[in-house]
Amino acid sequence: MLVLNQPAYVLHSRAYRESSALVDFLTPQGRLRAVLRGARGKAGTLARPFVALDAEFRGRGELKNVSRLEATGIPNLLSGEALFSGLYLNELLIRLLPAEDAQPAIFDHYALTLLALGQGRAIEPLLRSFEWRLLDQLGYGFALDQDLHGQAVVSDGIYRLQTDDGLVPIGQWQPGAFQGAELLAMADANWQTPGALAAAKRLMRQALAPHLGGKPLVSRELFMTLKEPTRD
Template sequence: MSNPPDAQPAYVLHSRAYRENSALVDFLTPQGRLRAVLRSARGKAGTLARPFVPLEAEFRGRSELKNVGRMEAAGVASWLVGDALFSGLYLNELLIRLLPAEDPHPGVFDHYAATLQALGAGRPLEPLLRSFEWRLLDDLGYGFALDTDINGDAVESDGLYRLLTDAGLERVWLVQPGLFNGTDLLAMAEADWSAPGALLAAKRLMRQALAVHLGGRPLVSRELFRKS
């Protein structure tokens, strides 16, 4: 039997109690981030309304606040523990904070699903997180080149660069805090995480790139990670 036209794959990003027996749930779907009311949240549907479970869901209503119709498991949940769990929560918080409501990003959805599987399989966390951050920024239109600067010149391995968050990388000639060396940037461009210093530099770069879009409010999941 074919799926209803409005049934779509989904993941729960966050859920909280709403009124007496309902939950207010943020979902990630290929059609974007949706917020919907889940009725009878203490029943069977409520057991599915948790992060990292692949779902098939039907959403009803034309306002920004939808209602969940049918919702079923559509695969095996990614089992995340320890730092992998905090990493998954970090991805969810990023999506809630950065993705506009009902703005389709099917590429982000597919990359998210693949990243959860990789986290569950125990793959190294830092390359997965940096890749996801980069893909999210790029899909939202905030990406920038790593191998060329704002003037279109090739990044040089012996050069120093700073990030202009609204433009890209600018070469500088005087040492100052927060700079990136060309060797690390070129390694990032090739996703060569075996290069010494590339992962640490990528973490700094992504923090700078994300900060302006997070509006100065700290990420709760990042604080949990620090305390773990």
């Protein structure tokens, strides 16, 4: 029987049989799915998102068993927009990461992003950085300062994204296009440039869409509900 000792985070859990939970974990060895027995007891209190864990998994198949689960640090206590942002990251990872595909760089970046969210840092730059790193590590990245022909992006140029290939220069503005100045600001993570953050959000949505399929992200819909003004 294969035994894996891994640092881990819970991405999602749901009830399974009488007293167990079926849990998706993020580890440096990738996304693992495992049965957590006794989930209604002490073990279940650890099976929460955003808690750094040390876990032991047993089993050779895709569905493993959790034989040990311990918290290794102070939980990242997220609330409000930071909480919904953390749930968004978790949903992205569940939807995009292949099972048991080792991604230590993604694991490390996820841990740092959770820490930054818990510290109250600006949310939008954190999300754009994570989306970009995730796409790049999964092989879907593209240059922001060069078009798909290898020519340098110019600040007064206009470009559109050709999914999985890169940026294409176009002669005139069209819906969904990007200004060269915005793309160059993204390349330098210069979020002080007017319009750069909004353009980065549009760009990441375009880049992620083909890999997410037609099913909407639940966390994004919840976040939009949070942002809607309340009515009397």
